[in-house]
Amino acid sequence: MSSHAKSTALAHTEPMRGGNFYRLAIVGAGTLKGKEVAEVLSDRNFPSLDIKLLDDDESLGQLETLKDEITFIQSVRTEQFDKIDFTFFASDPDCTRRNWKTARKAGSAIVDLSYALEDEPDAVVRSPWIERQLGQALTVELQPGPSVVAHPAAVVLALILLRAHRAGRMKRAVATVYEPASEHGQRGMDELHEQTVNLLSFQQLPKNVFDIQVAFNMVSRYGQQAAPTLATIEHRVLKHYQRIAGKDAPLPSLLLVQAPVFHGHAFAVHIEMEQAMELATLSQALAGEHVHIPLPAQEVPTNVNAAGQGDVLLSIVPDPQRENPVKNWLGGWAVAVCICFTGCGYHTAGHGVQLPDNVRTIAIPAFVNDTQTYKIEQMLTAAVVREMVARTHYQVLNVPNQAADATLSGTVVSSYASPLTYDSQTGRAASVLVVVGMRVSLTDKQGKVLYQNPSYVFREQYQVSRELSSFFEEDSPAMQRLSREFARTLVSNILEGF
Known part of the structure; x- marks a missing residue:
């Protein structure tokens, strides 16, 4: 996105904006996703004249470093979107719903990382990883509707199952996705930390986010007061999977589980092929861009050794109980570093x-x-x-x-x-x-x-x-x-x- 020509709908008559330099806004700049977006923009030297950091919670006035300059988070107001080319909504869904139309009316393209706009009539769920895997021409225009960044679990499942399906006809696929606390932002990680400390010191557990014990525990359902529910997230993963992978992609049976980890998704995927296939053949089909399969002598994927990685770490083992299936363990994929900004870039290998x-x-x-x-x-x-x-x-x-x-x-x-x-x-x-x-x-x-x-x-x-x-x-x-x-x-x- 950083070097593509812009649509006329985004063009502002501004003499300083020569050479494809842009003005951006990050709504929810104080969130984990918002901070990651700002960091990626800085690391990739995105050609920007100005980046506005916006939020409407306790992070207002907070000082941040952006491209070696000190700036602060401002409140979300209508005038903040004037002459903004791209607005990233990394805020909570309610904040996104309140402000996205104002930003679009001001001429800004919308990139939604909060999933609030996924059901808007003209919204498009995007994953460049999968678009490239399917051989689709990457469209750079983000207008007229909002571009919704696909859920990271949907991206990983689509990447693996599309490659397996290309290697041979798939009979069935069953996936368990282990959700980290960071998917609920800083509040989720803080609550997991507090629950861990309080459990070990025999104190009452805070349950404002999950409404259930998640420390030293794995659950497939949150408490009644939690929002969003795990069922809602599970439905979102499958919905995004179908929208990015296409109607001909194999649809997995999916179970989403909240794991007592701070960062990084993990996946256990059971694939059964219609015809027998050598393990080496399937491994070769699954490996490639964005997927790394460690050698037998190397450690298996975990949340720890995958932290900070830009690729999916994958290990494959045969299922001795059946004729043609294999088990896949996709360990600890780090979400905020590569997916929260996946609508605008790719991980580049050496x-x-x-x-x-x-x-x-x-x-x-x-x-x-x-x-x-x-x-x-x-x-x-x-x-x-x-x-x-x-x-x-x-x-x-x-x-x-x-x-x-x-x-x-x-x-x-x-x-x-x-x-x-x-x-x-x-x-x-x-x-x-x-x-x-x-x-x-x-x-x-x-x-x-x-x-x-x-x-x-x-x-x-x-x-x-x-x-x-x-x-x-x-x-x-x-x-x-x-x-x-x-x-x-x-x-x-x-x-x-x-």
Whole structure:
């Protein structure tokens, strides 16, 4: 979307808007989805003149960093949509319903991440992943009706079942989807955290969001006061699946379960084919863009090792009780990083060519750090230099100059830590997941790109000590492990021409 020509319905006569630069608004900027949209726009250098952060709850006036500038969240008012080209509704459904027509009347295209507009007569449920899988021409126009971002569970199921169906006729498919607390926003994650702490300390459980115990529990139905219900979400997943996959796609039997996890969907899918099929054949059919199948020696997909990933992690096992079925475990797919913005972009894998024979010297200058994590770029640069020296015959320089046949450049684009477990006595985080995003390119003297990957994501877990004085020392080993893994992967990718 970032470089496509705009429709005349969106055009504003504004002399500053040359070169396809746009004005955007994010309604619900204080929500998890809203923050993710803003982060993705910044990371992908979306060509924007102005991005307005809007909300109508307690986040009003909250300071946010957007493209290295400090801004604040403003209230949702009619005049805020004047000359806005794209409005992302990441708010609660009621806020979306109150304001979307005002935004559209002002000339803005509508991208709905709240699902409030899915039943509007002219709404279109979109998933570029599935449109590409079906070989459809990607339409860039978002007018006249709102574009609704497809539910992430519907996207994953459509991607897997369409590929399985292409490999051979499918007799039946049964799927269980494990819903994370983050699908209910920050309130859902806070309630899961509070329930966990209160259970371990024998206190009363808060139930304002789920109206039922979800900590240390799995449920297929919320309490009567919860909204939306699990049945409503389950219906939405199937509805979105049918709208993006098409009427000829196999329709799975679906069960949605609330899991006691903070982030990341997990799926258990049982597929039965009409004819016997080799496991390797099915694996080859399912693997590809956006789907990664770990090797047998690698760890199976989990919510932890999938955190921060842009792909679906998938493991496949045969069912010994039947002749032609297989079981698929799709573990811990991270929703907010790739799907909440899926209407406007794709996860881009690294690509390159075999290094030319005339490349004998590679310069690896210090990586750039666009985050607030202290010295992270130094650890990553040092790890890559060590790996390159140990595994290759190339001479490595630490500064780019005429003696270098190629230059390896890197930028740390994101770095954050997310609590995984909590201490039952203090309520503080007991273990933390560190996630780091990198952008890397290798160019020759003439500036030709030999290898690039704009979206490396690596993660590492570490335990937090109860001693406050030692807290800041404990993330260093985790970052060192992460740096070594990043270096090994990067050098392997360059050498193998991925």
